[in-house]
Amino acid sequence: MKKLRIYLSALVLLLTASVILSSCALGISASAECVSDNVKSDRTGQAKQAPEFTGNAAEFSLRFFGKVYSSYEKKNVVVSPVSVYTALAMTRCGANGNTLDEMSSVLCPLSNAENLNESIYAYLDYISSSGKDDKFKFANSIWVRNVFTPEHKFLQTNANFFGADIYKAPFDSGTISDINAWVKLNTSGRIDKMVDQINPNCIMYLINAVSFDAQWKTAYEEKDIKQGLFKTASGEEQNASFMRSDETLYISDENSDGISARGFIRPYRDGFAFVALLPDEGTDIGEYISSLDGKHFISLVKNASSEAVTAYIPKFQNEFGLDMKEALAQLGMKAAFIEGEADFSGISAEAKNDLYIGEATHNTFISVDELGTKAGAASSTGIYNKSMSIDTNTVRLDRPFVYAIVDTENCVPLFIGVVNGI
Numbered sequence: 413m414k415k416l417r418i419y420l421s422a423l424v425l426l427l428t429a430s431v432i433l434s435s436c437a438l439g440i441s442a443s444a445e446c447v448s449d450n451v452k453s454d455r456t457g458q459a460k461q462a463p464e465f466t467g468n469a470a471e472f473s474l475r476f477f478g479k480v481y482s483s484y485e486k487k488n489v490v491v492s493p494v495s496v497y498t499a500l501a502m503t504r505c506g507a508n509g510n511t512l513d514e515m516s517s518v519l520c521p522l523s524n525a526e527n528l529n530e531s532i533y534a535y536l537d538y539i540s541s542s543g544k545d546d547k548f549k550f551a552n553s554i555w556v557r558n559v560f561t562p563e564h565k566f567l568q569t570n571a572n573f574f575g576a577d578i579y580k581a582p583f584d585s586g587t588i589s590d591i592n593a594w595v596k597l598n599t600s601g602r603i604d605k606m607v608d609q610i611n612p613n614c615i616m617y618l619i620n621a622v623s624f625d626a627q628w629k630t631a632y633e634e635k636d637i638k639q640g641l642f643k644t645a646s647g648e649e650q651n652a653s654f655m656r657s658d659e660t661l662y663i664s665d666e667n668s669d670g671i672s673a674r675g676f677i678r679p680y681r682d683g684f685a686f687v688a689l690l691p692d693e694g695t696d697i698g699e700y701i702s703s704l705d706g707k708h709f710i711s712l713v714k715n716a717s718s719e720a721v722t723a724y725i726p727k728f729q730n731e732f733g734l735d736m737k738e739a740l741a742q743l744g745m746k747a748a749f750i751e752g753e754a755d756f757s758g759i760s761a762e763a764k765n766d767l768y769i770g771e772a773t774h775n776t777f778i779s780v781d782e783l784g785t786k787a788g789a790a791s792s793t794g795i796y797n798k799s800m801s802i803d804t805n806t807v808r809l810d811r812p813f814v815y816a817i818v819d820t821e822n823c824v825p826l827f828i829g830v831v832n833g834i
Contacts, residue, residue, distance in 0.1 A: 443582055443586030443589075444555065444579040444581035444586075444587055445579065446577060446578070447579065448577045448578050451568055453571045453572050454568070454572065455572045459530045459534040461538070462526075462531045464523040465527075466710070466823070467706060467707060468519065468521060468523060469494075469535075469824040470824045471521050471707070472497060472518065472521060473494075473825040474705050475743055476493055477493065478704070483738065484734070486644075486832050488732065488831055488833060490730050490776045490778050490827060491789075491827070491828060492791070493824070493827075493828060494550075494622065494824065494826040495550075495622045495791040496736065497532070498620040499618055499791035500518075500740075500745075500791075501529065502793075503618050503748075503793045505570055506795075507755060507756055509757075511754050511756065515745055518740065522706075530573065533574070547623075548826065550620065551577070551620070552576040552619065552620050553578070553579065553618075554579070554616065554619075555579045555616065556580050556581070556616050558582050561760075563758060563761060576618075588608070591607045592605050594619070595619065598623065599621050599623045599789065599790055600625070602786070602788030603777060606792055613796040613798060614771070614794045614796055615796070616794070617792050617794050619790060621788075621790045622826070623787065623788045624785065624786065626680035627681050628680060628783070629678075629680055636657065637653055637656075637782060638724065639652070640654045640810060643811040644812070645811075648833070650834045652727070653727045654725065654727075654809075654810075655725045655727065656722065657678060657723050657725075659720075659722075660718060660720060661717070661721070662675075662719040663688075665689065665712055667708065669703050671691065671700055672692045673690055675712075676721040680784060680785070683820055684820065687712075688809060688813060691813075697812040697813070697814065700814065713823045714823060724810075725809060727780060727834075728831055729781075730776075730831070732776045732777075733774065734773075736772040736773065748769045749770075751768050751796070752765060756768070759795065763797055766799045767796070769795060770794050770796030771793065771794030771796075772792070772794070773791070773792050775789065775790050776789040776829075778829065812831060813830065814829070815830070816829070
């Protein structure tokens, strides 16, 4: 078996474990009132994940990541597709007409969305119960302005499939503190601010928060840390600390577009893994990202070959935040953001023609070092009411690379990003 040297310059993290955090009982409220007891889940039976869910979720993940990166080229971009997916699916529960059709097509680009909510429930239940040492935690919440009353069915659906805690609040400075405290708590302190101010027309926030903590299956020793240079997307050289390890799963990506990459998989302790993808020297990282789709990404992970790999991963840490509206509109979700065109009659039949998504925010954090990986993300939609106010198979990650965290059973990215500089 050939021995391969891999110095990371295009990653892809893998993961599979999760724990649900409940927030209503945590006493974080300064002005909000938890009303979850009024809308408890009435689900019966075991949820089943539809066979097409994995493909749809992976395809959304790669499409969304590609659109975001195209607007932030040469930046260190990291997103959590599973967080965005969940927040949008929660919001979709109140959509009808063309708005529902567009949201469904974006979330399920390869098939219909008939069983989407149940599939998400089953998927989150699976990854939340499979981890022991490694943890992927998630929580969902809905914050409602206290002068607005949503349809009970909308709240019930979110309680049934997403376990969302529900708060009534005055949407004042105290509510801002409450929301940010909830997000900070449910991202293990990694995202400390989600809302800076509340628009007078905003009547609801739907929020997903996730955090990930995992230790490497094989720990690094002091002798494994090597100093080296990372060449940024702009051509600058930066000092970096590289973590050396011997791995056994090698990835060779020779796609039909003539864009090639190599990579490897390094496992965490408990059902998660770090996947690295390094485009060939001279290949633009944005061009490589554009060549990836969900099916191809899953195939790369599942079909990694059993070959020896010497891997070098640079230590890095990154925080990233964005307004998601442009990327989602480019994917085909347009009506939801247009005042007077959006149809969220499922949230309020009375305010059918007045509700639209005025905010769509996503914040992330990730840190990769010799101990393992820590990550966090939060995604929110703000509902507005307009009437209210190589030959030797060597891979060295010392230039821009792609990385992601996926669950090893479904291979759907929970986090995916690009490092253009250290």
